[in-house]
Amino acid sequence: MKTCDVLIVGGGPAGLSVASSLADNISSIIVHQDMEIGKPVRTSGGSFLKDMERLCPNQDIYQVIDKLDYFSDNAEARFDVETDKMVILDVTKLYKHLASLSDDKPRELLLGTKYINTVEEDGFYTSTLRLRDGEKQQVKSKYIIDASGWHCAVTAPLGLVEKPERLGIGTEYEFVQKDYPMNRAILFVGSHVLSGYGWVFPTNYGTVRLGVGVIKPDTDDSPRDVMQSLLDSGFLDKLGVKVPEDYEVNSGILPSEPFDQNVVFGNIIRVGDSANCATPVAGEGIRIAIEQGRALGTLLTEAIRTNSPRPLDYFEKAYAAKYARDYRIGFWANQRIARYTPADWDKSVKRLAKMDEVQMTELLRSRFSLKSILRTVILHLKRKLFG
């Protein structure tokens, strides 16, 4: 039996960020089912320069993007981005950096180890893990953090949350394309990726990531089939993308559910994708997982120091205050666009082309100011009245 103050299930950005922001006198164990931090890659790594400069300063972990082009079947919108530039992250390097931030703390990292279940007794949790050699290990802890992503490995089996049913599933081919402009990202929609979207993201280590994501159960198509028909379609010529014979395949899953502000269940807390943290419009969750993970680590330290649940109540309320409104609007939009036809997408990309770069980025970030909502309502009414 091992003991620690905090058992963290999942070594993605959320779990790693909780560990690194716990105080030095609090012991933690991270249990991570993969054999290596940041591998395999299960995300495409689009984020924003301002956030990454703030969250991970002085790290050579991203490619800066200042051209962002959108394509549908018959429309396009091209943006030169100055104000809020995107970046494409070197996901493995970022996650390894996040892990290194708790190397000097009393934290143990168990790789290739799967959390199985937990029982509570006298205010402590005894959790069973399966180690990489197949042996079982028990861990006694006062707190458990569910940072297991869409698996909700702790909270769902305990009946604290429902396992997500609506899921974004993505597949990505990563390859070298020498003549691709490395400051340009592409997002594409329409008949090639109905009920989802596709992307072309260049990295800072010379590769291009071509991905497609779909939402289940909104469509029966698998991302692999969608990718194959995209490759066969000739549409990639229009984007200036050439897929060579050899490429690496990355794939991943994230929840796409309505916002739920319940994240604290006594001494079990969920964070990151297990709390459905990714933005509803674009599914961008890495920076939010880091931010929420760090906030939780700091407030959990305070809860342990004062032996009071109040800091965790504050964590939950602050989380809702920051995201609830935007995520509810964004989820409504997400469900709507999941039903778009190719003609709807053409109209939508034409509308996008009329936006300035700031409005476009706010939409991508799922941030909805009152002004932009009013503008959308007026446009909608105009279309209803005048066609």
Ligand SMILES: Cc1cc2nc3c(=O)[nH]c(=O)nc-3n(C[C@H](O)[C@H](O)[C@H](O)COP(=O)(O)OP(=O)(O)OC[C@H]3O[C@@H](n4cnc5c(N)ncnc54)[C@H](O)[C@@H]3O)c2cc1C
């Ligand atoms: C196809 C795709 C594209 C995406 N693109 C972007 C993007 O461009 N930009 C962006 O910001 N976000 C993107 N996201 C979302 C982003 O990846 C997530 O929001 C982010 O990874 C959430 O971090 P997390 O730490 O909560 O969960 P995860 O990164 O999912 O990490 C959880 C970890 O827990 C481990 N785990 C699960 N169950 C157990 C268990 N029982 N025992 C031990 N370990 C366990 C898993 O192996 C996993 O590694 C994308 C997601 C997908 C699927």
